[in-house]
Amino acid sequence: MRPGRCLLFVRGTACRAAVAAVACALAVRASHPSAQELWHVSEERVQLADLLDVCVSSFGFSLDYDREAVRAEVTVRSGPGVTPEAFWRMTNRLLAEHEFACVQAAGEDGLAIVALAEAASVARVETGAIDEVRAGYVKVLHTLTHAKPDEVGDVLRHVLAGEGSLIQSIPTARQVLLAGLKPQVAEALAVAQRIDLARARVVVEEVVVLHLPPSRVDPGDFSPGPPSDPDVRD
Numbered sequence: 001m002r003p004g005r006c007l008l009f010v011r012g013t014a015c016r017a018a019v020a021a022v023a024c025a026l027a028v029r030a031s032h033p034s035a036q037e038l039w040h041v042s043e044e045r046v047q048l049a050d051l052l053d054v055c056v057s058s059f060g061f062s063l064d065y066d067r068e069a070v071r072a073e074v075t076v077r078s079g080p081g082v083t084p085e086a087f088w089r090m091t092n093r094l095l096a097e098h099e100f101a102c103v104q105a106a107g108e109d110g111l112a113i114v115a116l117a118e119a120a121s122v123a124r125v126e127t128g129a130i131d132e133v134r135a136g137y138v139k140v141l142h143t144l145t146h147a148k149p150d151e152v153g154d155v156l157r158h159v160l161a162g163e164g165s166l167i168q169s170i171p172t173a174r175q176v177l178l179a180g181l182k183p184q185v186a187e188a189l190a191v192a193q194r195i196d197l198a199r200a201r202v203v204v205e206e207v208v209v210l211h212l213p214p215s216r217v218d219p220g221d222f223s224p225g226p227p228s229d230p231d232v233r234d
Helices: 048-059 084-097 116-122 149-156 182-200
Strands: 008-011 026-029 038-041 045-047 073-075 100-103 111-115 137-143 166-170 175-181
Touching: 045 048, 048 073, 048 084, 084 100, 084 175, 084 182, 100 116, 100 137, 111 116, 116 137, 137 182, 149 166, 149 175, 149 182, 175 182
Parallel strands: 008 026
Antiparallel strands: 008 038, 045 073, 100 111, 137 175, 166 175
8 A cells, every 4th residue: 555545435424433543544425424334445456454454443343463464465346335344244255365364262352363274263152143243254053953964064065165164063962063254154054044944844654554564665665645535435
């Protein structure tokens, strides 16, 4: 970023936080006070650490990271602007592309930037809705009601497949442990819920066999037929 240039412009009135501590300026244009706030990056090539500083100052959360370790120049094309939440998701995706992740560790109030390879072991297990979690990388323990954890885990490996992701089946507890970038984990949870619900719709029919021993019954000989009409007599 060239000295004296403004990295980020904001349209709207929701964000008026001072950003004197960051390496760039934050300008607010309130020509449309009722319009949704949009963030626009004025330069395509910016420092990843600068994006983090803007998010910390604007959202107001605590973030522990080594600015020198996260030194990387990234390309951002924000076009006409993106919402603050979309900007934060983009920043987390760029972190992952450079093998970093933003996590909240167990017992910690603030967030931290860690190596992506270590994120699954550092991130706390979320107990509430992940939509309310600020960290960009999350870990959840999902309980199944009908489907088998191994079956669900095999499917989710095609959904949550990014580097640093974790899928672990726990058959004894009928649970699956998932970890990864929050949007991908949210998608994996939705798929797991659909699979679980589909298993609940399986209908088990009992067929009474009167004249054959069970050892001679082939389940393939039986298939559900149309419901009988009580008004029809043989």
